[in-house]
Amino acid sequence: MCKDPGSSPHSLLWERSFMNGDRLQDVPMALSLHVKSCLSLALRSVTRPRMPDLRSLSSMAGGLRPASVVVLPESLAPAFESFCQANPLPLMGKRKVPTLGAAPATRPGGAQFQRYEAGICTGSLLSLEDHGGQLEDMVAFMLDCGSSLEGTLEEAGLPTWDAAGEARAYKTTMPCAAIAGFCCHLVVTMRPVPQDKMSRLVQACGSGGGEPGLPVHIGAPELLGIRDLAKPDFGAPLACPPGAVPVFWPSWLTCLDAVSSCKTSLAFTSTPGCSVLTDLKDTEATASHHPTPGTEVQLISEAPLHYSIASASATQKIRKLEAVIATDPGSRGIGHLLQADELLRASLALSHARSVLLTTGFPTHFRHEPPEETDGPPGTLALASFLQALGKAASLVVDRRALGLFQKLVEEAVEQGVLKTRIPILTYTGVSPGAAREFLCEAGDPKLPRFDHLVAIERTGRAADGNHYNARKVNIKQLADPIDDLFLEAQRIPGISSTGVGDGGNELGMGKVKEAVRKHIWNGDVIACDVAADFAVIAGVSNWGGYALACALHILNSCEVHRRYLRKAAGRSGAAIDQGWSQALPSVIKGGGRRTVRPPCCQADLSSVFCLHLLLRKRLQTAFIPSADLRCLTSMTSGGKHAGHPCATRGPEWSDWQRGHGGGWAALPWHPRPDGPEAGGHHPGCTQGAGTRGAGPRAPKTSRDAYK
Numbered sequence: 001m002c003k004d005p006g007s008s009p010h011s012l013l014w015e016r017s018f019m020n021g022d023r024l025q026d027v028p029m030a031l032s033l034h035v036k037s038c039l040s041l042a043l044r045s046v047t048r049p050r051m052p053d054l055r056s057l058s059s060m061a062g063g064l065r066p067a068s069v070v071v072l073p074e075s076l077a078p079a080f081e082s083f084c085q086a087n088p089l090p091l092m093g094k095r096k097v098p099t100l101g102a103a104p105a106t107r108p109g110g111a112q113f114q115r116y117e118a119g120i121c122t123g124s125l126l127s128l129e130d131h132g133g134q135l136e137d138m139v140a141f142m143l144d145c146g147s148s149l150e151g152t153l154e155e156a157g158l159p160t161w162d163a164a165g166e167a168r169a170y171k172t173t174m175p176c177a178a179i180a181g182f183c184c185h186l187v188v189t190m191r192p193v194p195q196d197k198m199s200r201l202v203q204a205c206g207s208g209g210g211e212p213g214l215p216v217h218i219g220a221p222e223l224l225g226i227r228d229l230a231k232p233d234f235g236a237p238l239a240c241p242p243g244a245v246p247v248f249w250p251s252w253l254t255c256l257d258a259v260s261s262c263k264t265s266l267a268f269t270s271t272p273g274c275s276v277l278t279d280l281k282d283t284e285a286t287a288s289h290h291p292t293p294g295t296e297v298q299l300i301s302e303a304p305l306h307y308s309i310a311s312a313s314a315t316q317k318i319r320k321l322e323a324v325i326a327t328d329p330g331s332r333g334i335g336h337l338l339q340a341d342e343l344l345r346a347s348l349a350l351s352h353a354r355s356v357l358l359t360t361g362f363p364t365h366f367r368h369e370p371p372e373e374t375d376g377p378p379g380t381l382a383l384a385s386f387l388q389a390l391g392k393a394a395s396l397v398v399d400r401r402a403l404g405l406f407q408k409l410v411e412e413a414v415e416q417g418v419l420k421t422r423i424p425i426l427t428y429t430g431v432s433p434g435a436a437r438e439f440l441c442e443a444g445d446p447k448l449p450r451f452d453h454l455v456a457i458e459r460t461g462r463a464a465d466g467n468h469y470n471a472r473k474v475n476i477k478q479l480a481d482p483i484d485d486l487f488l489e490a491q492r493i494p495g496i497s498s499t500g501v502g503d504g505g506n507e508l509g510m511g512k513v514k515e516a517v518r519k520h521i522w523n524g525d526v527i528a529c530d531v532a533a534d535f536a537v538i539a540g541v542s543n544w545g546g547y548a549l550a551c552a553l554h555i556l557n558s559c560e561v562h563r564r565y566l567r568k569a570a571g572r573s574g575a576a577i578d579q580g581w582s583q584a585l586p587s588v589i590k591g592g593g594r595r596t597v598r599p600p601c602c603q604a605d606l607s608s609v610f611c612l613h614l615l616l617r618k619r620l621q622t623a624f625i626p627s628a629d630l631r632c633l634t635s636m637t638s639g640g641k642h643a644g645h646p647c648a649t650r651g652p653e654w655s656d657w658q659r660g661h662g663g664g665w666a667a668l669p670w671h672p673r674p675d676g677p678e679a680g681g682h683h684p685g686c687t688q689g690a691g692t693r694g695a696g697p698r699a700p701k702t703s704r705d706a707y708k
Contacts, residue, residue: 158194218306325540388423
């Protein structure tokens with residue numbers, strides 16, 4: 001039986017002869033006889049549509065590959081090639097049209113090409129033979145039509161084409177990088193992938209160079225501006241089966257709008273759903289993708305569903321950082337609170353955020369004015385500084401009684417160069433039932449959130465009985481505004497995620513690990529925060545958690561894999577990092593600020609933490625502030641185990657009798673404990689919490705149970 005001419009190597013020569021205008025009798029006799037023997041089959045294929053098996057076409061002998069075609073005047077070829085390279089378009093290569101070397105791969109019984117004049121599609125064509133003279137001054141670009149993606153999915157053992165044999169594509173609201181006159185929005189193709197196969201998919205797509213490359217989005221289509229997956233702009237609809245996640249790759253169909261935007265006098269494209277077979281060799285391909293081995297995928301949101309990706313080298317650095325900050329200097333048992341990859345997922349979610357609401361403030365020292373401890377504000381301002389450097393909006397919500405204090409801190413942070421500009425400082429009173437939603441959303445509309453991520457760093461958290469407790473079970477509720485309500489309301493608003501940073505379990509957001517707090521932390525059955533955040537970052541000192549989030553954001557935004565995913569692959573990649581990022585990073589100061597040590601994860605020579613500590617020393621009436629908050633970061637890539645951690649070798653400044661820093665020690669002057677004989681009774685309004693843990697003879701003083 002004769003083979004289909006559209007899938008035969010001889011049909012390639014036949015199409016090339018046809019494109020050059022040669023007469024059939026000029027073709028060698030053997031080929032002529034072969035073509036004549038296939039005429040009846042060719043006629044049947046024209047009149048009887050069928051869908052191609054692209055997997056077999058892409059692996060044909062002779063190296064023929066299916067491709068879609070864009071034909072443009074030669075004068076526009078450099079600009080269009082740059083447009084494809086600057087955006088996630090699957091460009092395979094280019095050819096002069098007379099040497100196109102292509103044969104039809106599909107015979108759907110309709111037009112194979114579309115003609116564009118002055119940016120308007122003016123008709124459809126069965127072939128390009130009527131434009132032979134004009135084609136001599138034109139260049140044909142070959143773009144992958146989806147066969148490479150299907151091959152990658154098949155090799156990974158994942159589902160490929162659906163029953164209809166057709167991929168669907170959607171127009172998005174994501175703008176492509178404009179080059180010359182080519183500007184449009186990205187068009188993507190979608191494949192549903194089982195959730196438990198997501199890691200295998202990302203590994204398969206990132207393991208080799210060329211197409212299809214990594215996805216540009218994994219998760220909810222509305223994040224791309226796609227309203228309904230059941231209504232694709234191209235192709236037949238397909239619903240995601242239960243347990244599957246929509247995964248999106250760039251589609252060559254983006255070129256249709258790009259060709260329209262340039263408004264050239266004449267251009268041609270393949271008709272959507274049609275392709276040609278080309279003998280384009282891999283060495284001729286000009287694809288801009290490179291192998292990205294060791295890529296990881298992480299779930300960062302369930303409502304809406306959203307995954308993020310980063311290189312394995314970046315994620316391993318963040319995991320090392322998470323292990324370092326989890327060192328327990330006071331032996332409080334915080335190791336029992338740790339959950340794997342919380343810092344990684346929190347930093348990934350923050351990297352995708354555009355507007356972040358920060359909060360801090362733990363009024364432990366309620367007999368003094370101000371009552372705030374120094375743990376929390378430095379880490380919060382350090383994170384705010386780096387968010388500003390990334391171009392994200394950062395705001396701060398604090399207790400009304402502490403508004404003046406934080407206004408002064410922010411003003412001086414700007415004067416010292418820690419912050420680029422003043423950040424908005426807000427207060428929340430929660431006087432009405434819908435106040436939290438009104439605060440978080442424009443006009444209370446959950447579809448219009450003002451913030452997409454909330455971060456609490458060493459912020460007092462509400463316990464199960466509605467009170468707020470320090471570590472000694474002293475109720476400090478009267479000093480705390482109901483900022484917890486904002487985190488509770490955020491759980492009910494799709495698109496707002498949250499992070500809590502704590503070091504003892506009674507901080508806002510630690511409700512995610514409250515069972516472990518009740519079981520393993522002293523007085524945990526009383527003091528455990530009941531309000532959960534999406535991510536719970538546990539640190540030996542909460543300031544370290546804020547610094548670590550800033551450093552993790554630097555790691556992620558220095559990772560090309562993650563940066564490409566953030567920008568949906570639009571725009572050229574580049575290794576150069578905005579130097580403003582470095583100036584926003586926290587630093588490690590040793591020797592009283594005389595020498596700055598570079599954290600290996602950031603490679604920056606900075607002094608923002610030192611500036612923050614100077615401000616807090618002035619405003620919070622501290623006797624001194626240790627300069628080693630971030631010394632732990634210096635050991636992140638070294639062989640020694642936490643060699644530079646402030647607890648590796650304790651000096652006099654880390655004495656058990658000095659309190660305040662990190663939840664009540666080492667930074668504030670000594671104050672009598674509210675439940676000790678020195679206090680002379682409880683502070684008015686501050687009451688001892690109920691419960692039996694910790695009752696009886698007083699345990700020996702340790703650095704971490706001395707305060708908070």
